[in-house]
Amino acid sequence: MALKKIIVFSLIIxxxxxxxxxxxxxxxxxxxxxxxxxxxxxFLSIREKPDEKTALIMSxxxxxxxxxxxxxxxxxxxxxxxxxxxxxxxxxxKYIRLEISKA
Amino acid sequence: MIKSGFQLSKRxxxxxxLAALAAILLMIDYLGLDSRIKNALFSVSSPxxxxxxxQGQKTNSFLETIREIGEIKKRSEELELKNQELKAExxxxxxxxxxxxxxxxxxxLGLEKEFQLLMANVTGKDPFSDVLLIDKGxxxxxxxxxxVITPExxxxxxxxxxxxxxSRVSLLSDKKSLVSAQVQAENExxxxxxxxxxxxxxxxxxxxxxxxxxxxxxxxxTTLGNFFxxxxxxxxxxxxxxxxxxxxxxxxxxxxxxxxxxxxxxxxTDFKK
Numbered sequence: 207m208a209l210k211k212i213i214v215f216s217l218i219i220x221x222x223x224x225x226x227x228x229x230x231x232x233x234x235x236x237x238x239x240x241x242x243x244x245x246x247x248x249f250l251s252i253r254e255k256p257d258e259k260t261a262l263i264m265s266x267x268x269x270x271x272x273x274x275x276x277x278x279x280x281x282x283x284x285x286x287x288x289x290x291x292x293x294x295x296x297x298x299x300k301y302i303r304l305e306i307s308k309a
Numbered sequence: 310m311i312k313s314g315f316q317l318s319k320r321x322x323x324x325x326x327l328a329a330l331a332a333i334l335l336m337i338d339y340l341g342l343d344s345r346i347k348n349a350l351f352s353v354s355s356p357x358x359x360x361x362x363x364q365g366q367k368t369n370s371f372l373e374t375i376r377e378i379g380e381i382k383k384r385s386e387e388l389e390l391k392n393q394e395l396k397a398e399x400x401x402x403x404x405x406x407x408x409x410x411x412x413x414x415x416x417x418l419g420l421e422k423e424f425q426l427l428m429a430n431v432t433g434k435d436p437f438s439d440v441l442l443i444d445k446g447x448x449x450x451x452x453x454x455x456x457v458i459t460p461e462x463x464x465x466x467x468x469x470x471x472x473x474x475x476s477r478v479s480l481l482s483d484k485k486s487l488v489s490a491q492v493q494a495e496n497e498x499x500x501x502x503x504x505x506x507x508x509x510x511x512x513x514x515x516x517x518x519x520x521x522x523x524x525x526x527x528x529x530x531t532t533l534g535n536f537f538x539x540x541x542x543x544x545x546x547x548x549x550x551x552x553x554x555x556x557x558x559x560x561x562x563x564x565x566x567x568x569x570x571x572x573x574x575x576x577x578t579d580f581k582k
Contacts, residue, residue: 220354224354224357224358224361225361228357228358228361228362229361229362229364229368230365231365232362232365232366232368232369233365233369233372266330273343274346274347274350275347279338279343280337280338280342280346281331281334281335281337281338284330285334288327288330
């Protein structure tokens with residue numbers, strides 16, 4: 207089930223990156239192009255249950271895919287995405303604990 | 310204690326995992342495997358990328374066109390405004406050109422040598438009498454009674470009323486107008502009075518019965534009373550009314566000026582008496 211999720215999410219990120227690098231780049235009117243892969247990974251990290259690990263894996267995979275299409279050294283985005291996702295998970299876990307302790 | 314130990318080991322495991330990942334990535338970079346990975350991914354993605362690229366170009370081109378239409382419209386409005394400004398400028402320059410031509414005409418006739426002149430423009434006409442309004446007044450040195458002429462040295466009338474910035478000019482054809490005039494006949498000067506009849510008509514009156522005047526004779530001013538400079542053209546005799554019962558002859562005079570073409574006039578502020 208988790209593997210199926212990972213494959214589906216990887217494909218989504220892959221298409222988002224393609225859409226961004228081949229379609230959105232034409233729109234010179236948009237001064238700041240949104241990084242769709244980052245948005246998607248952040249969305250997964252926030253929505254996911256604290257004990258799940260899919261978002262972490264997706265962060266790393268998404269980063270790797272973005273690395274493949276960027277001029278940065280391979281692994282640059284992969285590590286940044288992973289660390290960002292870890293921080294979000296850590297903050298969310300802490301926040302939920304506080305909520306529980308209040309209850 | 311056990312739990313914290315478990316957590317610690319979990320964190321260590323995670324840190325080791327992260328370090329291992331970083332090391333693998335570094336190795337990939339170091340060995341140059343990244344280019345192979347990228348190449349493989351590009352090969353797979355290129356058909357879809359080509360389609361997306363083309364569609365992106367088309368969509369962007371379409372949006373650019375829409376944006377340009379807005380810009381063209383804005384530019385068109387700006388140009389329209391500029392065009393109106395230029396038209397107004399042309400109208401102003403044409404007015405100046407007309408004024409310039411009038412002044413040249415006056416200079417060619419040498420009017421400035423005979424009189425002290427002040428140029429004025431007609432701004433209106435009294436609908437009920439033969440009175441014009443000009444755009445110069447007492448602030449410009451005009452006084453009541455100043456003669457008003459055209460650049461062709463044709464007498465128009467007299468300044469009847471003066472305001473600071475405007476003056477009313479009573480035309481020779483005004484019913485109140487009475488001007489000493491003369492006709493240059495063959496060997497003599499026939500003096501009489503040019504009386505305004507209204508509606509741009511003038512009658513030459515008080516012509517002695519023994520004097521012979523003809524149609525086509527020109528009527529000019531005299532220096533009698535020192536109201537006008539000599540020999541300013543008043544008009545042309547168009548009809549002579551001879552009557553044995555009247556003590557004097559009368560003639561109808563066609564004014565030398567055309568009210569429709571009056572634009573720039575000269576007010577004589579001083580002349581040699």
